[in-house]
Amino acid sequence: MSADFWAGYVSGAAGILIGNPLDLVKTRLQAGRASPTPDAAATTSPQPQSFRQQFDRAGTLVKGSTAPILGYGALNAILFVTYNRSLTLLGDSPALPTSFANIWCAGAAGGLASFVISAPTELIKCRAQVSTDQHASSWKIARDVWRKEGIRGLYYGGGITSVRDAVGYGFYFWSYEWSKQTMTSPDDTDRQTAMKVLLCGGLAGVVTWASIFPLDVIKTRVQTQGLHAPVYAESERETLLQQHSRVKTLSTFEVAKEAYRLEGARVFFRGLGICSVRAFVVNAVQWAVYEWMMRLLRQS
Template sequence: MSADFWAGYLSGAAGILIGNPLDLVKTRLQAGSSPSPTLDSATSPLQQSFKGHFDRAGTLVRGATAPILGYGALNAILFVSYNRTLSLLGDSPSAPSNLWRVWLAGSAGGLATFVVSAPTELIKCRAQVWKGNASSWSIARDTWKYEGIRGLYYGGGITSVRDAVGYGFYFWSYEWSKQTFSSPEDTDRQTALKVLLCGGFAGIVTWASIFPLDVVKTRVQTQLSHLPYSLRSEQRGLLHPELEGIPTPQKKRLSTLHVARQAYQSDGAGVFFRGLGICSIRAFVVNAVQWAVYEWMMRLLQQP
């Protein structure tokens, strides 16, 4: 395997480990999940929010299994595809000179991740909004059993559009900021600090550019998260507690446009930016770490 494959894999896994708790909050806000724990009146709103989303220690890593396994591979595919595409476009991955080519190569890399991104996102989002004790493995198993490969790629269309646009801006903003703020006179410490800052900036720009798409994607992939498998497989543990014992008929899945229209009609335009604040914080931290790990691993693996 090439150096950029392993550097991408390890940086992706590191980012998920750091960012999963904040990603869980972001996903629940996007999906419209409203935890309702029993709290006394003396508890502050901040504590209520925290306790509502992190009701026990295991919640901190809920839905992390699929991303750690999947996002490492996704990041590896992303960086390999980006580097190869940029080379085919006649530019150097280590020091690109044309930012438009960087955007195109990033977009191509984003599209290439579809095979991993779509099922990983679906399993992660459903695990994060589930009200029972369902694991990533049980959700993946039941999805495969009752819906086949097609079920794992539900919402794949909007996921691929999100990834193509988002990763185009991801690499573009990173290279733009690095070229703008870096200097040949920088010390190793200054270079490392600027990599962190540029990586964090790239994460914020990326999510700001695609957040409405991500909100719709999350709602598309989680629209049946309170119903499906227990009603079809008698695995009552996966059912939303409020629906236990109630013979609810299977809901019809809505299209991406229908989901977006329904979200706008019920909550207004603001719904497409719900969770952007927490997502921006997560994006800065996660992508600062990811780029630092990637750059460090590339230097380490390319040493003679």
């Protein structure tokens, strides 16, 4: 395997380990509704709203992290390999690219390539984080989806995920290279370079999520809709069984339309604050680990 593959893999896994607790808060804020209506209650359970309430027990800190740790390592590896190869095909140098248009296009190509892993990983992660079942591990959710719907079920919400990834990673690499070329100079010491890489990586993460956050909210709601069934008295279950079997699964557009109708435009930015904090920390670490590993692997 190439150096950028392993550097991408390790940096992706490191980012998830650090950012999972904040990612859990972001996912629950996106998936939950502020004040569920009787109809909405059938598809979404109320989620705790305060920061402290999100962590109902110690295990919550790593809830849903198994799939991302394994998946995002591979995703990051594919992302960086595709980005570097695409940039080379466009006639630019991955080490020091000169065209920001080429950088954005190569990043978008990397995002589309990573969709193969990001779609099922995101679905399993979001359902694990939103689930109220304390025993709903990533493996159990993946197994249940596979048994009920096969490979198609694992890629549910894949369309909106691919658009989000292409747009997001285009801005991801564009903003990182722009800030890096603006801030760094050949005269910087190793310490200065390391600090600037952390800052540039953090800024790239914030810019990326700000550019695609409404798409991510829609994606989360598409992938978690219908996850929780309402609780009825024993006498009501038989009467309502047939009705529940005909519950309609909403399309991406219908999910977005319904969210806007119930909660207005602000719903598409719910959780952006906590996501920005997470994005800065995670991507600062990811880029620092990536740059460090690339230097290490090239030397060896």
